[in-house]
Amino acid sequence: MRRPNGLAREAVRFKPASFAGTFLALLMSALIVSACGILLETGLRAAVPPERYANAPVVAAADQNEYVVTGSGEDLEKEATPLPDTARMDAALAARAAEAPGAAAAVADFTFPVHATDTGTGTGTGTDSGTGTGSRARALPVAGGALTAHGWGSHTFTGTSLTSGSAPREGEVVLDAGTARAAHAAVGDTVVLETAAGRQDFRVAGVAEAGPGDTARTTEGGALTWFADTQAATLAGHPGKADAVVVLAERGTGTAALADAVQQALTGSGVQVRTGDDRGAVEDPGLGYAKVTLFGIGGSFGGIAAIVAVFTAAGTVALSVGQRAREFALLRAVGATPRQVRRAVACEALLVAPLAGIVGCLPGIGLAHWWFGQLQDRGAVPHAVDLHVSGFPLLAAVVMGLLTALGAGWAAGRRPARIKPGQALSEASLERLRPGPVRTLLGVGALVGGAILTGVSARSAGDDAAGAALGVVMLFMLAVGLLGPLVARLCAGLFGLPLRGAGPAAQLAAANSRTNARRLASAITPIVLAVAFSSTLVFMHTSETHAADRQLRAGVTADHVVTDPAGLPVDAADRAARVPGVEAAVGLLNTQVLVPTGSGEFKALQGAATQGVTGSGAELAEVQDLDVRDGGLDRLGEGRIAIDRTLATSADAGVGDRLPLYLPDGTEVSPEIVAVYERGLGLATVTMDRASLDGHVTSAFDSTLLVRGGSAKSLTDLGEVTDASGYATEQNLDARLGAWMNNTMAAVLGGFAAVAAVNTLVMTVLDRRRELGTLRLVGSTRRQVMTMLRWEGLLVAGVGLVLGSAIAAATLIPMMSGVTGDLPYVPPLTYGALAAAVGGLALLAVTLPARAALRRWS
Secondary structure, three states, X not given: OOOHHHHHHHHHHHOHHHHHHHHHHHHHHHHHHHHHHHHHHHHHHOOOOOOOOOOOOEEEEOOOEEXXXXXXXXXXXXXXXXXXXXOOEEOOHHHHHHOOOOEEEEEEEOEEEEEEOOOOOXXXXXXXXXXXXXXXXXXXXXXXXXXXXEEHHHHHHHOOEEEEEOOOOOOEEEEEHHHHHHHOOOOOOEEEEEEOOEEEEEEEEEEEEOOHHHHOOOOOOOEEEEEOHHHHHHHHOOOOEEOEEEEEEOOOOOHHHHHHHHHHHOOOOOOEXXXXXXXXXXXXXXXXXXXXXXXXXXHHHHHHHHHHHHHHHHHHHHHHHHOOHHHHHHHHHOOOOHHHHHHHHHHHHHHHHHHHHHHHHHHHHHHHHHHHHHHHHOOOOOOOOOOOOOHHHHHHHHHHHHHHHHHXXXXXXXXXXXXXXXXXXXXXXXXXXXXXXXXXXXXXXXXXXXXXXXXXHHOOXXXXXXXXXXXXXXXXXXXXXXXHHHHHHHHHHHHHHHHHHOOHHHHHHHHHHHHOHHHHHHHHHHHHHHHHHHHHHHHHHHHHHHHHHHHHHHHEOOOEEEEOOOOOOOOHHHXXXXXXXEEEEEEEEEEEEEEEEOOHHXXXXXXXXXXXXXXXHHHHHHHEOOOEEEEOHHHOEOOEEEEEHHHHHHHOOOOOOEOOEEOOOOOEEOOEEEEEEOOOOOOOOEEEEHHHHOOOOOOOOOOEEEEEEOOOHHHOOOOEEEOXXXXXXXXXXXXXXXXXXXXXXXXXXXXXXXXXXXXHHHHHHHOOHHHHHHHHXXXXXXXXXXXXXXXXXXXXXXXXXXXXXXXXXXXXXXXXHHHOOOOOOOOHHHHXXXXXXXXXXXXXXXXXXXXXXXXXXX
């Protein structure tokens, strides 16, 4: 008898179709695991090279994360959550940093938006400085009306230099050369600018050529201005605060030594001292969110994808081994030992799995590159971040595939290896009608666990409901995989009833499916996977979007909605209120806060969309209907907020309670809840007065203006005017763009499962060539055999579609009940396309190999 490795080589040689299916399954597994692993590693190692601070060896800045601490002692864990906006530091710390040994200078850095506006409407003049000319204010023709402002002191490290005039003093401004030329502005002229401090006249003190540090993160052609350092913090809306402090070194002082000295000088301030690429994270706060996004895809989604990949690949390997039960039985009958049979199966895995893993990593790298590029194009990841491709995730993908093949092969080969030689052939000719007791027990346990989590999800809200729903789909899928033969036999009997009246071919298809339940289960499982995960991901988003759109359309009761991408004028609400016919005008500043939820090991920081209201709660009620369910908006004001029902449930808080939360810059407050409302998904999860956000956001300009009464034409000077329906359509478009990530994950996971399903169906059909030939020999026509196979394919597709849809429904119904308070929204065309794709793939996977198998019998 040949050695086990020789048996394995011969098996691969004479059974290429069976091993081709195994090879493809392991290849796809390596593809998806390597792609997600590359994105995960990129998220862990992501860094942004400094551009603005490229010539600044040391930068001190506040920590841009808030932390949740769980456990104690050795079990202590700190989970960082990026802040929604920039956390700032005390500008006075620049003086302390300048005293550090080796420091040549320390400069407080400021970056903030300002607006160009109509002339002749300022509230102050630059002539107070004693150098003004009193000339008429000039308009600045700036695209979009927005300029980026800095403190003039930053020119020491950005490379910006004056081409005319002098450094600005209070009440003065320096313009970049391009803006000055476009406005025909010269030194001594007056311009009107809007800042967080209001609309003011500024005397042009100088014109400068922007250096590389100032232009690095400014859009091409973006206008720049510089103000006096003593006035910049106030104009930014953060008196006494700076974005960062840049420390320049004396000649001969090393970066490490200077950083240590600055750290010592700033001890007790709570700021962080950054060098190297860590400086880039200070100037690009998007890096924190990029890491969270990449970790979510590579870690959370990657973990689910890896489980699905292993589960599917293991099923394919088990099917391949099971299809050769007669061969193993013959080996046992001629004297092969159980150990030789097991070693033969292991050698087959060693022959196929490594090569499949290596080949699968190549398209996996391509998928990671494409996915990463799409994230950059959509602004989720800064363009300065590079994709990291190392050998570790590729090795992990290959090893995971190998272990999967070995484990699945060992499990599938146990029974033929244990059977006594005399019983081997008779046992191989019979199919086991039900799985073993251990597998049955585990399957029932997964089924019960899924049912329990369904109840937990139904009683939860927000992120808690989504987390429980993920467990629901995973457990039900595990139950289908473990109880596959039982489920397949039951479904074959149930779905086979309608086939009894569809002719002999349909009756034979139903009988085949009932008799060969294991074969049916192996074909159904990947289809159930594809349908369940794709439906959950896609319809979860359609449900949220549908509910949000409905709430938004019902909630905006204003006649006109005014918006501007760069922000509205600082006095937009007051100006609108003076327009004839206007009954109410309320400005909204849209931002986000962080709210602690959960307790113990389940504590987390939940991001909550927030609207800051310029006006009273009574005025807000005239232009926006939040659908208040408890309390009232009349007490909305300083230290008092209103929140959405789902947040109230997640935070276990209600009217009269104080809700701890972190403002956009990380400032911790505990306002009183005065109202709980229903339409937070479409409008805002948290509603607070606008003054509570002053000094805690980068842009002090309102995002939206809601106006009741008046005419649209009279409001056009304030921004783009639309009605409530048009505004809802625009917001819905943004939501559709945000759905890309969910749809992509659904396509990756569903596509993988679909390929696995086709692969499995092809393997099962090719394995039945002897059976199909027998049908032809006893008189069945080619058409009758093909019709039978098509009915079997439709039966497989129907069972997989129904089971997958049932799992998705069991997942989505309780989750959407907690998140939106309504049933899931399933677009008929989308579901119809999914059903047609499942049926079409099943028919193709059955028909094409069957035609090839029947050619020899024609």
